[in-house]
Amino acid sequence: MPTQQHVEVDSPLRIGDLELTSRLILGTGGVTNHQVLTDIITASQTQLVTVALRRVSAVDQSILDVVRACNVSVLPNTAGCKTARDAVLTAQLAREALGTSMVKLEVIADDVTLLPDPVELLTAAEKLVSDGFTVLPYTSDDPVLARRLESVGCAAVMPLAAPIGTGLGIRNPHALQMIVESAKVPVIVDAGIGAPSHAAFAMELGCDAVLLATAVTRADRPEQMARAFRDAVLAGRTAALSGMIERRYLARASSPTSGLIEPSAP
């Protein structure tokens, strides 16, 4: 992991028209009440939170008021959509409802794995980009798919660490590293983060940001956990920009090897 020259730790992340100094994007799924939502947004110091779109009768409509009172931007998602067609319509509804052309594009294959459907995802991404959207696709950790998503004009790529809600952490760091090394757009790890160390690892690998929900919202103490993730993301980014040492097979003494006292007989 080579040192990146002349990049400041606090340099902002630019996605579309947004400029974020916080590298932690917070999902709101699993939040138990509005006070907790306010608390975790504040504690995490996030500047961007995701929301889902659902039929009006089935939902609590005031989440937007809570988010806006926290003075953070909203990133609507297309969670639950299984076809490009449904995802495109959901994104268009989100743009109309929330007045943002940013979308976290999610097209899942099934309800068991919640893994992205790559074919539908790419189709939807292409359509939404041509419709003027700033598209942030939730994708698998496949470097080739990430490249294809970038080539159709996505504003970022968001590979999973592990399946949604599992908390398993980065299952394939090698694949993630390949995505980071070839991407010209921001790489945001999205899904599967369970512990702050996972988030720090993602940032150490050179990712630009981390998106997580469950790890905070379903923790016993969400506000405290939000702080832990805030610190972890910052630590990982700081490390990535500080030139981490190369791994070695054998030990290398850090104390002077000369000037030792006379060794005693064995």
Next chain:
Amino acid sequence: MTDRTATNNLTVTLNGVATELPHGAHVSDVVVHALKGVSSSGVAVAVDGVVVPRSSWSATAVAHGSTIELVTATQGG
């Protein structure tokens, strides 16, 4: 022959539920019906898979048999 326009309601599928609306209803009427007076801020509407912008709600008549979706933001992601 009866005067259908004066007496008959129209039926639409509103958020998955068959719903009777007065003949001549517009999208704006559907929104009021669905929200029961709650503010429509943050709400978007699609009719037969096409988004109807808020600015067109009161000018867009609803056809019998339409599929209408009314959505808003909720926690997720």
